[in-house]
Amino acid sequence: MCTAVTYEGVDFYFGRNLDLDVSFNEQVTITPRQFEFRFRNGEVIKSHWAMIGMAAVIDDYPLYYDAMNEKGLCMAGLNFPGNACYLSRKEGMKNITPFEFIPFILGSCSSVEEAVDVLKSTILINETFNDFLPLAPLHWIISDQKHSIVVEPMPLGLKVFDNPVGVLTNNPTFDYHLTNLNNFLNLTSSPPINRFSGKMNLSASSIGMGSIGLPGDLSSPSRFVRAAFTKANATEETDEGLEVAQFFHILDSVAFTKGCAINEAGKEELTIYSACMNTQKGIYYYKTYANNQLNAVYLKRANLDGSILKTYELITSQQIREIN
Numbered sequence: 001m002c003t004a005v006t007y008e009g010v011d012f013y014f015g016r017n018l019d020l021d022v023s024f025n026e027q028v029t030i031t032p033r034q035f036e037f038r039f040r041n042g043e044v045i046k047s048h049w050a051m052i053g054m055a056a057v058i059d060d061y062p063l064y065y066d067a068m069n070e071k072g073l074c075m076a077g078l079n080f081p082g083n084a085c086y087l088s089r090k091e092g093m094k095n096i097t098p099f100e101f102i103p104f105i106l107g108s109c110s111s112v113e114e115a116v117d118v119l120k121s122t123i124l125i126n127e128t129f130n131d132f133l134p135l136a137p138l139h140w141i142i143s144d145q146k147h148s149i150v151v152e153p154m155p156l157g158l159k160v161f162d163n164p165v166g167v168l169t170n171n172p173t174f175d176y177h178l179t180n181l182n183n184f185l186n187l188t189s190s191p192p193i194n195r196f197s198g199k200m201n202l203s204a205s206s207i208g209m210g211s212i213g214l215p216g217d218l219s220s221p222s223r224f225v226r227a228a229f230t231k232a233n234a235t236e237e238t239d240e241g242l243e244v245a246q247f248f249h250i251l252d253s254v255a256f257t258k259g260c261a262i263n264e265a266g267k268e269e270l271t272i273y274s275a276c277m278n279t280q281k282g283i284y285y286y287k288t289y290a291n292n293q294l295n296a297v298y299l300k301r302a303n304l305d306g307s308i309l310k311t312y313e314l315i316t317s318q319q320i321r322e323i324n
């Protein structure tokens, strides 16, 4: 499972937990403006917005999981098995494969508004990257400082939802998660008051009792509610270090500790990495399951007018600052 969130302090932040049982040797990857994208529909794009994100680079192609572009537009793909539906090529539409979707949107759009326009004439087609990598059943969150949307590939084409919560998890469909939030409207970060009965002398015995009922499990609907509650109540900070700290605390609230959720194949699901992107400053922060230290890669320190991918191997072993 996975969770993606947005967060607004002075700057706008976007990121995700990647929860899975395997890694595909993903790396922080910068695609500069002149890297040539040869789309499967025959289109060749020689110049586009630069982007940074987490990708598995195979045959010199960045298979992005999540990324932001130099304009601050962000996008992440999350598992959507059993629901994601990819179509056959259709005349008159932009036929894009799922693995091209992030480069396609982030390369050409500078805002959610522009992306919504492009999506009207786009379908996602059922063509794989190669014979060894199956189609990834995904849905996507696309965000900028002003808006967030969710894009779900359905049998009739792409369904686009407004995302006022700024959170995405996995199944079921996004409209379910939004409706389900109504069941939790009574939760509060403040001390609860006795609404149970005016005839009884009931009082809170500890702090945090206003959020009794917040689901604590690791299922997708529960992570959606917990991430939404944590995000909605997390104070907005004004300093980069504190904002980034807040962001990772929100992601930590829905992270998988290895061993606590076993998938159908009998394997342990874990939060392989957590990422936070500062969309104004163009910084990609990440930490991994076994390395709690924050690492930062700066988009704007790379040669953005280049044509060659720049990859940064993940630092996955624990980094401990020894004090004495």
Ligand SMILES: C[C@H](CCC(=O)NCCS(=O)(=O)O)[C@H]1CC[C@H]2[C@@H]3[C@H](O)C[C@@H]4C[C@H](O)CC[C@]4(C)[C@H]3C[C@H](O)[C@]12C
Pocket (backbone or CB within 6 Å): 001, 002, 018, 019, 020, 021, 024, 056, 063, 064, 065, 077, 078, 079, 080, 081, 098, 099, 128, 129, 133, 134, 135, 136, 137, 170, 263, 269
């Ligand atoms: C599984 C990842 C999403 C995280 C998530 O929701 N996991 C749930 C796992 S489970 O169902 O609960 O077991 C997704 C996000 C991006 C995906 C990758 C990207 O789409 C890029 C390529 C696309 C290729 O078609 C498949 C390999 C792949 C490298 C994908 C593998 C996998 O599907 C990824 C890594």
